[in-house]
Amino acid sequence: MSKDLLTVKNYSVSSGSISAVRQVDFKVSENEKLGIVGESGAGKSMLGLSLMGLLPFGWESTGSAELAGRELVSMSEKDLVGIRGRDISMVFQDSLSALNPMKKIGKQLEFAFKHAEVSRSESFDEYILTLMHSLKIDDPELSLQKYPHQLSGGQRQRILIGMAVACNPRLIVADEPTTSVDSVIQRDVLDVLISNVSRLGASLVLITHDLAVVSNYCEKIIVMYAGKIVESGPVVSVMGNPKHPYTKALIGSHISLKHIKSGMSKRLPVIPGMMPAIQAIPTGCAFKTRCGSATAACEVQPPNFLVGERTVSCWHIEDQSE
Amino acid sequence: MSKQDSATESKAILIVENASYEYRAVRKKLISRAVRQSALGNASMTISSGDAIGIVGSSGAGKTTFARILSGQLVPSSGVVSYLGTDLQQMSNENELGFRRGVQYVFQNPRASFDPRLKLGDSLLEPLKSLKILGNHQNIIDQTLIKVGLDISMIDRFSHELSGGQLQRMAIARALVVKPKVLIADEPSSSLDVSVRAQILNLFKDLTDDEDMALILIAHDLAAVAYTTKQIVVFSAGGIVEQGSVSEVLVAPKHKATADLIDASIGI
Amino acid sequence: MSIFLFRRFLAFLVAFFLTSILIFVLVRVIGGNPATTLLGEYSTPEAVREIEIQLGLDRPIVIQYFEWIINLCSGDLGTSFRSGLEVNYLLASAIPVSISLSIGALIVAVLIGFPLGIISAVKSYRGSGTALDFFSQIGVAMPIFWSGALLSMFFGVRLGLLPTGGWVGWSENYAQSLRHLVLPSIALGIGIGSVITRFVRTAVVEVMRQDYVRTGRAFGMSEYRALFSIGLRNASLPIVTVLGNIVSHLVGGTVITETLFSMPGLSRMILDNVISRDILVVQNLVMIIVVYILIVNFIVDISYFSLDKRLRVK
Ligand SMILES: Nc1ncnc2c1ncn2[C@@H]1O[C@H](COP(=O)(O)OP(=O)(O)OP(=O)(O)O)[C@@H](O)[C@H]1O
Numbered sequence: 059m060s061k062d063l064l065t066v067k068n069y070s071v072s073s074g075s076i077s078a079v080r081q082v083d084f085k086v087s088e089n090e091k092l093g094i095v096g097e098s099g100a101g102k103s104m105l106g107l108s109l110m111g112l113l114p115f116g117w118e119s120t121g122s123a124e125l126a127g128r129e130l131v132s133m134s135e136k137d138l139v140g141i142r143g144r145d146i147s148m149v150f151q152d153s154l155s156a157l158n159p160m161k162k163i164g165k166q167l168e169f170a171f172k173h174a175e176v177s178r179s180e181s182f183d184e185y186i187l188t189l190m191h192s193l194k195i196d197d198p199e200l201s202l203q204k205y206p207h208q209l210s211g212g213q214r215q216r217i218l219i220g221m222a223v224a225c226n227p228r229l230i231v232a233d234e235p236t237t238s239v240d241s242v243i244q245r246d247v248l249d250v251l252i253s254n255v256s257r258l259g260a261s262l263v264l265i266t267h268d269l270a271v272v273s274n275y276c277e278k279i280i281v282m283y284a285g286k287i288v289e290s291g292p293v294v295s296v297m298g299n300p301k302h303p304y305t306k307a308l309i310g311s312h313i314s315l316k317h318i319k320s321g322m323s324k325r326l327p328v329i330p331g332m333m334p335a336i337q338a339i340p341t342g343c344a345f346k347t348r349c350g351s352a353t354a355a356c357e358v359q360p361p362n363f364l365v366g367e368r369t370v371s372c373w374h375i376e377d378q379s380e
Numbered sequence: 381m382s383k384q385d386s387a388t389e390s391k392a393i394l395i396v397e398n399a400s401y402e403y404r405a406v407r408k409k410l411i412s413r414a415v416r417q418s419a420l421g422n423a424s425m426t427i428s429s430g431d432a433i434g435i436v437g438s439s440g441a442g443k444t445t446f447a448r449i450l451s452g453q454l455v456p457s458s459g460v461v462s463y464l465g466t467d468l469q470q471m472s473n474e475n476e477l478g479f480r481r482g483v484q485y486v487f488q489n490p491r492a493s494f495d496p497r498l499k500l501g502d503s504l505l506e507p508l509k510s511l512k513i514l515g516n517h518q519n520i521i522d523q524t525l526i527k528v529g530l531d532i533s534m535i536d537r538f539s540h541e542l543s544g545g546q547l548q549r550m551a552i553a554r555a556l557v558v559k560p561k562v563l564i565a566d567e568p569s570s571s572l573d574v575s576v577r578a579q580i581l582n583l584f585k586d587l588t589d590d591e592d593m594a595l596i597l598i599a600h601d602l603a604a605v606a607y608t609t610k611q612i613v614v615f616s617a618g619g620i621v622e623q624g625s626v627s628e629v630l631v632a633p634k635h636k637a638t639a640d641l642i643d644a645s646i647g648i
Numbered sequence: 649m650s651i652f653l654f655r656r657f658l659a660f661l662v663a664f665f666l667t668s669i670l671i672f673v674l675v676r677v678i679g680g681n682p683a684t685t686l687l688g689e690y691s692t693p694e695a696v697r698e699i700e701i702q703l704g705l706d707r708p709i710v711i712q713y714f715e716w717i718i719n720l721c722s723g724d725l726g727t728s729f730r731s732g733l734e735v736n737y738l739l740a741s742a743i744p745v746s747i748s749l750s751i752g753a754l755i756v757a758v759l760i761g762f763p764l765g766i767i768s769a770v771k772s773y774r775g776s777g778t779a780l781d782f783f784s785q786i787g788v789a790m791p792i793f794w795s796g797a798l799l800s801m802f803f804g805v806r807l808g809l810l811p812t813g814g815w816v817g818w819s820e821n822y823a824q825s826l827r828h829l830v831l832p833s834i835a836l837g838i839g840i841g842s843v844i845t846r847f848v849r850t851a852v853v854e855v856m857r858q859d860y861v862r863t864g865r866a867f868g869m870s871e872y873r874a875l876f877s878i879g880l881r882n883a884s885l886p887i888v889t890v891l892g893n894i895v896s897h898l899v900g901g902t903v904i905t906e907t908l909f910s911m912p913g914l915s916r917m918i919l920d921n922v923i924s925r926d927i928l929v930v931q932n933l934v935m936i937i938v939v940y941i942l943i944v945n946f947i948v949d950i951s952y953f954s955l956d957k958r959l960r961v962k
């Protein structure tokens with residue numbers, strides 16, 4: 059087992075009395091790819107932003123998040139500036155608004171590169187061509203001279219990935235890197251992301267609401283619901299044999315061609331109701347209002363039970379097998 | 381839909397023949413110059429009642445342009461669209477009212493398609509009034525809401541008081557109240573969450589059972605379309621490159637664009 | 649670029665002719681017969697007739713208009729009827745005064761406006777602080793004659809530090825010119841500075857709220873670096889577009905300020921000629937101000953164009 063890069067313990071993200079992330083614990087090892095899934099509003103983005111120290115005004119994180127031995131929670135803004143980009147960096151969702159419309163792509167990449175202060179044998183001009191090649195951008199010289207709106211969505215998203223990897227970070231947080239592009243381009247973008255992560259020997263936290271993305275690209279998965287981690291563990295076991303009723307329901311409502319080809323007219327099961335807003339999270343298990351297995355016991359918050367290599371936060375885990 | 385036998389011909393509602401469209405992007409500020417960009421070339425399709433057609437293709441393939449031509453929002457640069465045998469461009473006022481009633485459209489973003497100041501009941505009443513539909517409007521609305529799985533009491537709420545999924549149902553209900561002959565939905569589920577998306581797709585799947593109405597579902601997600609509809613039309617680079625029943629297209633794709641879509645549709 | 653310039657220039661010409669026609673017609677409609685007005689109570693039909701011939705007012709109105717435009721363009725602004733001096737000669741002493749005041753006020757306004765705008769933006773995108781905003785509201789609302797009077801009372805009368813009015817030419821004694829410029833420039837600059845503060849603030853807040861600022865910071869830009877290299881730069885575009893607006897504030901304010909501090913500038917000259925009812929001279933002077941504003945707007949357009957590089961990429 060490789061070394062832990064990020065260790066998050068009893069970690070919350072709150073603004074006053076409301077919390078978007080509630081007491082989560084997880085680890086990311088070196089070279090590991092972790093996927094975080096959940097419905098809209100589950101707190102995935104807030105978790106990602108908080109690790110970068112880029113929370114919106116009025117929000118703060120508590121608990122502990124150690125990145126390579128350094129505590130992020132109490133870190134000063136000055137120190138955060140030092141680690142952003144170099145130790146931890148982020149790929150954002152909406153590539154058009156995430157890039158400066160007034161600066162050429164080349165200049166924006168250059169900043170990310172120059173910031174790194176890593177002693178490198180190559181100059182920016184040499185480096186950039188290698189980078190553009192790894193981003194699978196044809197005609198790099200021309201593309202570098204363009205402004206963001208002159209590129210396609212997929213190209214822009216790959217440029218954002220380029221910026222995120224330019225400083226050789228050890229951890230990359232990618233927040234829905236492909237939600238704004240269509241399914242054909244999605245694969246190109248993800249392939250570029252993964253190959254760059256491997257090239258750097260970095261770790262990846264991939265935030266998405268698409269289970270298929272996680273099951274194809276990640277080794278570990280975290281399922282979030284209303285700010286909590288309800289199930290986490292190796293992708294193979296969680297996706298192959300989900301234990302938490304929410305994970306089961308999510309997987310059940312996923313449409314994939316495989317299923318269609320096999321049982322053409324089978325109706326998709328759906329999860330009734332909707333996730334509570336963070337201002338109105340019920341006590342006990344937050345999923346109880348939509349859960350078919352809920353009982354009186356669920357009025358109390360279930361702890362994270364260990365089942366083999368995974369954690370499951372539910373009172374009624376049907377079978378304990380892996 | 382593409383069959384030429386007289387039986388289907390007689391039920392044909394909407395026919396598009398060789399429609400092309402060019403967007404004219406006028407660059408302001410600098411030099412006003414019209415840049416022509418071909419978005420659609422020579423697309424033809426016949427839509428008959430009971431059809432459930434899924435339109436797929438990557439972004440920029442011309443799906444939305446085609447849908448907007450179908451619904452009369454865009455006039456094709458060349459080609460003809462006819463509704464119940466009449467060319468849209470040569471319609472009498474009376475026929476046009478019939479067309480506007482007969483072809484309904486559901487947009488991608490339900491939030492943007494409701495007036496936030498109106499109660500939802502009033503939003504639903506609006507098409508009934510403007511299209512001069514006879515009958516007990518309240519009854520029609522109630523029945524439609526039940527059909528899409530919404531509580532009747534929702535008519536007293538405002539759009540911001542509904543979740544994305546509920547609001548998309550409301551948008552579908554608004555399209556259905558006038559009993560259209562063709563319902564066109566452009567990416568109706570892609571702004572929604574996984575679990576909610578399944579609900580909406582199930583609803584559309586139910587609607588395909590209606591033999592009096594044709595459903596056109598547009599999405600870039602092949603799986604969503606394949607799950608919901610009976611036939612698939614693949615768009616690529618501004619044209620129709622392949623069409624057929626869902627199983628035909630999925631099992632034996634003929635065009636590279638189709639194969640790419642199938643390939644890109646990663647499963648769990 | 650050249651086509652863009654050409655188009656702007658055409659627009660400039662159109663605006664020039666439209667306003668000149670407007671002024672010409674207004675002067676005739678409201679002012680009546682310039683000759684009669686000029687003579688005032690002494691007007692007799694014969695005297696009026698004589699003046700009309702002398703000033704060319706007996707000719708068809710369209711001819712009069714074109715003659716006026718041609719004269720304007722060739723730099724002939726006519727003669728002041730009262731003093732018998734050429735308007736050009738009078739302008740040569742008035743314009744430096746007005747320009748000095750405008751530049752002085754602009755310097756004060758920029759010195760106040762940009763720092764305050766930026767500080768207030770930083771406070772507000774962090775979610776706090778409206779005190780500065782409040783002061784800039786006061787600054788905008790405070791009339792120049794009031795702030796000007798307060799300033800001259802305190803620094804001029806009470807402390808006796810600075811002259812409260814009048815003017816000394818630059819060529820005579822530039823130190824004195826500067827001293828005379830201080831209070832009027834501040835009086836006029838405060839109001840314009842507050843306008844700038846608010847524009848800068850809104851523009852910077854808007855930019856700092858954008859996702860791409862967060863992207864910059866995610867790759868290690870400090871907040872201040874982001875403010876200066878992204879925030880201000882991208883905000884410069886909306887700020888430039890309101891410069892025209894600021895210039896009209898400036899021109900309007902100059903009139904009041906010159907009067908308040910008895911400065912012999914362009915507006916004083918206009919007022920003098922209004923009082924002496926020399927309508928044709930007034931007409932020329934107003935046209936000069938119009939041309940000035942048009943030129944400034946022309947420059948604003950061009951700088952907008954050169955700042956927004958995206959417009960230049962085909
Ligand atoms: N800037 C903000 N100010 C206040 N509340 C916010 C802000 N951003 C997010 N929230 C709230 O925090 C909670 C978690 O939101 P978050 O964006 O982390 O969800 P998410 O899992 O990323 O959802 P999505 O899939 O839609 O991106 C939500 O209830 C949201 O309303």
Ligand code: SF4
Nearest residue numbers: 343346349356372373
């Ligand atoms: S704890 Fe209870 S309510 Fe929560 S998921 Fe388990 S069974 Fe359902």
Ligand SMILES: [Mg+2]
Nearest residue numbers: 102103104233
């Ligand atoms: Mg998010």
